[in-house]
Amino acid sequence: MELSPSRGTRLANSCLGVVPAVVCTAYAVSATGPWPRVAALLAFLASAAVAVRGYRLGVTCVNTDVTVRGYLRTRVIPRDSITGITDFPAVRWTAPSGRKRWTPISAFMTSSRESVRASEAKEAAVAQLRRWVTRPKKRRRRR
Incomplete structure (x- = not known):
């Protein structure tokens, strides 16, 4: 038996990772040095993982x-x-x-x-x- 929230709720749960991922992308584009871009990339990867897992909650x-x-x-x-x-x-x-x-x-x-x-x-x-x-x-x- 598979129990999961509705599609709309899953999309809302996914936003907890999508929104920070978008912010990280915007920051990485505007960053000038390599270290801020690496930090933005790591934060983006973590946010993307939360977005996928938020959609798959159940x-x-x-x-x-x-x-x-x-x-x-x-x-x-x-x-x-x-x-x-x-x-x-x-x-x-x-x-x-x-x-x-x-x-x-x-x-x-x-x-x-x-x-x-x-x-x-x-x-x-x-x-x-x-x-x-x-x-x-x-x-x-x-x-």
């Missing part, structure tokens, strides 16, 4: 794990170690060492400034993830 659920794609990191969480999905939203889980962990789901965080339709779609995606996590696991048949 959650993928397969039989045995949940993959949460964020702005900076992708985390794969075994389904059996998940203890719950919070309203933040975040995945609460237990590491193999026994340590309690949580992973925020940036793709479905709501804001008071976004449209009601976008907020409802994000809340529905979180509810669908909760149902998937609490659904009984399928047992394999023995032959």
Whole structure:
């Protein structure tokens, strides 16, 4: 199961990297020395990475794990170690060492400034993830 925000929301998430990339490009064009251009290039590359990752924010659920794609990191969480999905939203889980962990789901965080339709779609995606996590696991048949 693939859960991701609407295309408009993904484009808005991507703007967190696109806008700084445009600024870096403008600065690199106007810079006179080589070091400011190198710095602008490095900042451009980082901004481009955030732009691509912002567009790809989401959650993928397969039989045995949940993959949460964020702005900076992708985390794969075994389904059996998940203890719950919070309203933040975040995945609460237990590491193999026994340590309690949580992973925020940036793709479905709501804001008071976004449209009601976008907020409802994000809340529905979180509810669908909760149902998937609490659904009984399928047992394999023995032959």
